[in-house]
Amino acid sequence: MKLLEPLKINQITLPNRVLVPAMVTRLSGEDGFVNDAVIDRYAGFARGGVGLIVVEACAVHSSKSGPLLRLSDDKFIPGHRKLTDRVHGISDSKIVPQIIHFMKVARSGWRQTVDMLDTDQIEDIISDFGRAAIRAREAGYDGVEIHSAHAYTLMSFLSRHNHRKDEYSGKTLEGRLRLFGRVMAEIRKSVGNDFAVGVRFLAEEVVRDGYTIEDAKPIALRMAQLGVDYISLSVGGKFEDAVPREGQPLYPYTGYSGDRCMPGDWYPAMPNAHLPAAIKEYINGHGFDVPVVSVGKISDPQDAEMLLQTGKADIIGMARQLLADPDWTNKVAAGRSDDIVKCIYCNVCKQLDGAFKEVNCFLWPKGMNQAPADDPDGINPVWGDAAASLTGEVDERGRVILNWQAPSNDATRIYDIYRAEEDGKVTCIEAVKKPRYIDPLALGGLKYTYHVRAVAPDGRSTPPSNSVSLTPDIPSYEKLENA
Ligand SMILES: Cc1cc2nc3c(=O)[nH]c(=O)nc-3n(C[C@H](O)[C@H](O)[C@H](O)COP(=O)(O)O)c2cc1C
């Protein structure tokens, strides 16, 4: 599989093309130090064999925030050194921190925008990025990733919502690119050319009057010309459409652009994959082969392989799927894809992040703040003598109600629900904790076939249950008698 082939980035070789994009864990305190829980989180990804781990956003400056890692002072280096030593001691996974600068946001709803920054503050931002990159190198990281995405400072300069009128003017593409260019030059001056420097930015802003792929293409080209070693694309996640919450600072993933950034279960798989594909084609057409990372609701190994094989991406980023199951890569390599704990895109993790609470996964056993490790001696749940005895019926509202028997041993953590429409592709549509599921999304007149699997905490599962097929009636559109 191309997915499992190594890839050289600057001086480092990723053992495969699987990348964990930055994901805030909220496991550190507000002091910003790396602690054991943070180390355990990233050790899990190394154990699972991913190619590149991008550590959650680490602030380059000391501005106040909720729990967030920091690289804003030398005092943070020893903690990060412990983290990189642990990861490097586990596997060939490479690790880089995402380095971020953010502007001020108040609980009152006020927020700083790029036009409020004076030139001295801009010079500070540039030197803060340079110093953070030096600290990352001293801490043993394999490179850094510049956070130039979502609602944060560097992206806000790239944005069409940049209202500055000086050399960083939002009126020209070159003006919008100027701060990124200066930060990149400063980082190269600080850490040299032999240190991997990746960037994350937005393929589309997905807000009113925000930029689209048409601006993202030349932005990516300039980043390639400036010598970035990989380009990771995200979309949305902006303040402009964020929904205010009483007494809380604005959280940039609450509007439609937040939905597009972390697409939920009602989105199709890979809803954003055409964007990195277009950017890759564009920069390749201009003679640059900087690896492009595709991210956004990718979880199926065959989908990931297809994106690579068809030239739509060079690296596959999976945030929530790897949170749910950090052992994904090793399971795929071992031909055990059936044992993957499948992310159901319920966004419980996103809600925890937004509430500044420790980020964990709905699918993990209650009370755990790390994913259960793949257990070589693990026990598969076993259906009892009556197998699962899956039954289905359609209720008066057109919903399909499924019931089944729990397995005979107690290894089960969750049940995955699979559905095929009209004998088409079978998809895992949901995971539930009790042996009952109600499907509210069946359309009358179509045939649906269901089966379930009982899944242990490490992803081992029963064989598929018996299948049931149902065709709900097409409802009458006459006025209801008791309406
Ligand atoms: C809990 C959580 C925290 C995140 N934190 C960051 C972050 O620190 N930096 C970043 O660039 N993206 C962050 N993201 C966005 C992810 O990196 C990723 O782009 C997004 O979840 C879509 O990928 P997925 O569908 O594979 O989860 C976060 C996402 C989640 C769910």
Ligand code: SF4
């Ligand atoms: S909490 Fe939900 S969306 Fe987040 S990783 Fe777990 S299953 Fe996926």
